[in-house]
Amino acid sequence: MIYPIVAYGDPVLNRRGKEIPTDFEGLEKLVEDMFETMHAAHGVGLAAPQIGKSLRLFVVDTSGFVEPEEEDEEGLADFKQAFINPEVEERGGEPWLFNEGCLSIPEVRGDVSRPEWITIRYQDENGQERRETFSGMKARVIQHEYDHIEGILFTEHLAPIRRRMVQKRLKSISTGKVKVAYRMRFPKMKKA
Numbered sequence: 001m002i003y004p005i006v007a008y009g010d011p012v013l014n015r016r017g018k019e020i021p022t023d024f025e026g027l028e029k030l031v032e033d034m035f036e037t038m039h040a041a042h043g044v045g046l047a048a049p050q051i052g053k054s055l056r057l058f059v060v061d062t063s064g065f066v067e068p069e070e071e072d073e074e075g076l077a078d079f080k081q082a083f084i085n086p087e088v089e090e091r092g093g094e095p096w097l098f099n100e101g102c103l104s105i106p107e108v109r110g111d112v113s114r115p116e117w118i119t120i121r122y123q124d125e126n127g128q129e130r131r132e133t134f135s136g137m138k139a140r141v142i143q144h145e146y147d148h149i150e151g152i153l154f155t156e157h158l159a160p161i162r163r164r165m166v167q168k169r170l171k172s173i174s175t176g177k178v179k180v181a182y183r184m185r186f187p188k189m190k191k192a
Helices: 029-041 136-149 160-175
Strands: 043-048 057-061 080-092 094-099 110-112 118-124 129-135
Touching: 029 043, 029 080, 029 094, 029 129, 043 136, 057 136, 094 136, 110 136, 110 160, 118 136, 129 136
Parallel strands: none
Antiparallel strands: 043 057, 057 080, 080 118, 094 110, 118 129
């Protein structure tokens, strides 16, 4: 099932997600649906709040970063993973800027500084406990999605002047005044 993506302005995007209990009914289907929704929107990551579910869950598939003829030194072409109840344990390395975007905030991009690597503890979709360290683009995507389950949007990391510059655009997004090639749910769109 492909869910509509929740747009900027919906309160679910600003809430810390709830832990997922071990007996959570339908978790496997939810993870499958999140991958399907993310791929339909041409994203590389999707967090549960972005489909209206205040849960500590996100999925990533970075194959969209790699063109077939390119070298894949970071192993992005086959990095597809679900992160259930993740907790970042450590971050480090030289922070670096990258121009980020978000499926919940279409047509807005901005330079965000994030640490080079992270160590994260989580459960995979099979319920296995894992603790891994990721670096480079994998770490960046994970940190972006992890922010979502903490109730933080990438726009909060933008320089103050850039944040002011996008305020009008953010208001337009929340009211549905944006063109996207995927289904969205707008919190402040006037009902016809």
